[in-house]
Amino acid sequence: MASPCPSLVVLGTARECEPHLVQCLAQLQALTTNYSRLPEDTGFIFYENDSMDKTASMLEEFCDKYPTRRVLLRDGGLDARFPKRTHRLAHARNELLKQLEAKGWLEHLEVLLVADLDEVNITISEDGFDDALR
Numbered sequence: 001m002a003s004p005c006p007s008l009v010v011l012g013t014a015r016e017c018e019p020h021l022v023q024c025l026a027q028l029q030a031l032t033t034n035y036s037r038l039p040e041d042t043g044f045i046f047y048e049n050d051s052m053d054k055t056a057s058m059l060e061e062f063c064d065k066y067p068t069r070r071v072l073l074r075d076g077g078l079d080a081r082f083p084k085r086t087h088r089l090a091h092a093r094n095e096l097l098k099q100l101e102a103k104g105w106l107e108h109l110e111v112l113l114v115a116d117l118d119e120v121n122i123t124i125s126e127d128g129f130d131d132a133l134r
Contacts, residue, residue, distance in 0.1 A: 004108070005104060005105045005106075005107050005108040006036070006040065006041055006042050006108070006109070007041050007042075007108050007109065007110040007111065008032055008035050008036050008042050008043070008109075008113070009042070009044070009045065009100060009105055009109060009111075009112055010032060010042070010043070010044045010113045010115060011046075011047075011093070011096040011112065011113070012028075012045075012046045012096075012114075012115045012116065012117045013046075013089060013092045013093065013096070013116055014047070014048045014055050014116075014117040015048065015049055015050055015051050015055065016052065016053055016055060017053075017055045017117045017118045018053035018055050018058065019119075020117075020118050021055060021058050021117055021118075024115075024119070025117070031113075032113075035111065039066050040068075040069060042069065043069045043070070043103070043105055044062075044063070044069065044070045044071070045096050045100060046059050046071070046072050046096075047074075047075065047092040047093075047095055047096050048072060048073070048074050048075075049075045049078045049088070049092065050075075050077070050079065055117075056072075060072055071099060071103070073096070073099060075092075075095070078091065078092075093114065100112075
């Protein structure tokens with residue numbers, strides 16, 4: 001029987017990630033599937049802001065496939081509120097952590113993976129993920 005809360009959660013920030021998003025999500029999902037065989041054991045929470053491409057709709061489609069364990073937070077106008085990129089990323093990550101806590105997922109959390117959803121993570125390997133868990 002699956003836990004009421006996921007044991008592994010992926011938090012991800014995204015802005016203008018369309019060119020690499022399909023590959024990045026596939027890589028992250030493959031890694032989490034090897035760690036947790038049941039979809040109920042893995043959660044995804046994404047934060048998207050101000051994308052002018054298809055990033056938001058692609059993330060919505062991914063989250064709609066399993067809505068009880070996948071969440072998309074969308075925000076706009078961050079450039080005006082936080083002119084520095086590092087401040088926008090810090091804000092986004094803080095919002096992701098707030099959502100993680102609000103969902104009640106901290107209780108059974110064993111692994112938290114924080115990822116940018118761009119080309120940086122399209123080559124993430126199972127070996128690297130396994131090494132990080134040891």
